Amino acid sequence: MTIKTTSLFLILFAFLLGGCSSSDSDTAGENTAIPLEATIWGAQIHGHYEAGTPLTEDNYISLILIGKETGKYHLSTAKVNGYSFSASGEFDAVGEQEIILQAEGTPEKEQLDEFKITTLQDEETIELQVLSNVSSKIVVASGERNSTGVTYAISGRGELLWEKEGYGSYATIIDGNIYMKYEGNLCAFNLETGAELWTNESFYSISYVSSYNNTIYVSELNGKLHAINPGDGSITWTHTPPSYHNAYGVTYKDNISYHASGEVYALSSDNTVLWHTDFITNGGESAPTISGNQLFVRDWYKLYAVDITNGSKLWEKDYRGIGSPVVYNNKLYLNTIDDKCLCLEPGTGDIIWEFTLDDLSRSPYPHDGKLYLTTDFGFTIMVALDATTGEELWKKSGSFAETDILVMDNIAYMGTVNNIVGLYHTTGQVVSILSNGNRLWHHIISAIYDTETKEAVYPIPVNNRVE
Incomplete structure (x- = not known):
């Protein structure tokens, strides 16, 4: 008898998951054996498996067998974590056969479950990751169909909520409404209905x-920053810097907005300029990020630390960055043009560790x-590092990445050429593949929202981190 283990997480579609290795588990759900000689050639799991949500006809395992005789069979797994799989039928010919094992029951909690399937010749252990709080999530994204932009909202279980013809991108969510750049304008939509x-x-x-x-802030490529009333979209005030520079986002702390447009400007809620820097000579190229009383921002050639009380320079380093610097757990992180992710000491800018990833973006x-890191080219769409040590925890390959990473709960989401992919945080296994199903390409995520917790996450640097 051959014994194999296949790791299968939700839907497969364009991604090939798992593999086979020698394994046997006393905790796996035991099944009644198929009284036929057959080799297990492959298995795929279909549907979303969410704790507390009853399984439907969309939840099943498709099992490919190479049968060596004809006859009737019945297969049923033991119940694990509140659910099981079963199938009955008859082989009327030898050779390749597909069996559909229908799921039944309700997963009880988020965990990795195992189900054992046995024939007279073969044995396969199916690993299935149950998730939690998937139904309450709404993902807002855009893509392209026949050279036309499409903006859409989809639930965490893959149910299309709405779509609109036109490109939507940068967004923020307030009280169940989403405010976003849509076809070049600022538009407000109901998040659930569109x-x-x-x-x-x-x-x-x-x-x-x-x-x-409760104020919307809009940055423009001409350097201006606008404060917007979310009720009607009217402009409350506009900050216009003295010279033309692209504006790269805003960071907020203690009722002060820190606006990067060439130099960095600290603005009160009524548009009073509290201070501005005068040493960023190559134009601010990122949204600021803040740790304590330090603000970090980069230009084309350098990374700067700024005292947020007066705008003075604390230090500068010759790091040529991409994207925006990010603070986390008293560390500063920056991706660079030479494919390095740097972990820095915030007080000095000195390098603690660095990690190299080809085509880092x-x-x-x-x-x-x-x-979490991603790339611009190639098939590595996401890499997870230990944030403290820089050790690589896992790497996932697939179709080209199209957007920044967003993480909510235990799932790291990424827009790709073909769909939106969700990877489980501890393993990098695909646990969710979302698409509106209408031949949409180049998926870019604008926001993810949880209707129960009211939490929203956005790509960095739309709402950059503050500690």
Whole structure:
């Protein structure tokens, strides 16, 4: 008898998951044996498996067998974590056969479950990751269909909530509404229905949208920063820097907005300039990030630390960064143009460790002790590092990455050429593949929202980190 283990996480579609290795588990669900000679050739799990959600006809295992005789069979696994699989039928010919093992029951908790399947000749252990709090998530993203932009919202279980023809990107969410750059304008939509609330067409070229204290902030490529009333989209005030520079986002702390547009400007809630830097000579190229009383921002050639009380320079380093610097657990992280992720001491800018990844791109994304990285080219879409040591924990390959990483709960999401992929945080296994199913390409995530906790996450640097 051949014994194998296959790691299968939810839906496979364009991704090939798992593999086979020698394994046997006393904790796996035992099945009644198929009284036939057959070799197990492969298995795929279909559907979403969420703790507390009853399984439906969409939840099943498709098992490929190479049968050596004809006859009836019945297969049923033991119940594990509140659910099981079973199938009955008859082989009317030898050779390749597909068996559908239908799921039954309700997964009880988030955990990795094992189910054992046995024939007279073979044995396979199926590993299945049950998730939690998937149904309450809404992912807002955009893609391209027939050279036309499409913006859409989809649930964490893959149910399309709405879609609109047109490109949507930078976004922020307040009280169940999403405010985003849509077809070049600032638009407000109901998050769950997509109903349009208002549109403001008065902007030159929006570069970022974010929010703080129930106010929307819109950065433009001409360097301007606008404070917007979320109720009707009217402009409360506009900050115009003295010279033209692209604006790269805003960071907020203690009712002060820190705006990077060439130099960094500290603005009060009524648009009073509290201070501005005068030493960033090559134009601010990132959103600021803050740790304590230090603000970090980069330009084309350097990384700077700024005292947020007066705008003075604390230190500068010759690091040529990409994306935005990020703070996490008293560490500063920066990706560079020479494919390095740097972990820095915030007080000095000195390198603690560095990690090299070919075609490294965008900003690093920290969450729950990990640091997530992505690439611009090639098939490595995500790498997870130990945020403290820089040790590689896992790497996942797939179709080309299209967007920054967003992490909510135990899932790291990434837009790719073909779909939106969710990877489990401890293993990098695919646990969710989301697509609106209408031949949409180049998926870019704008925001993820949890309707129960009211938490929203965005790509860095739309809402950069503050500690």
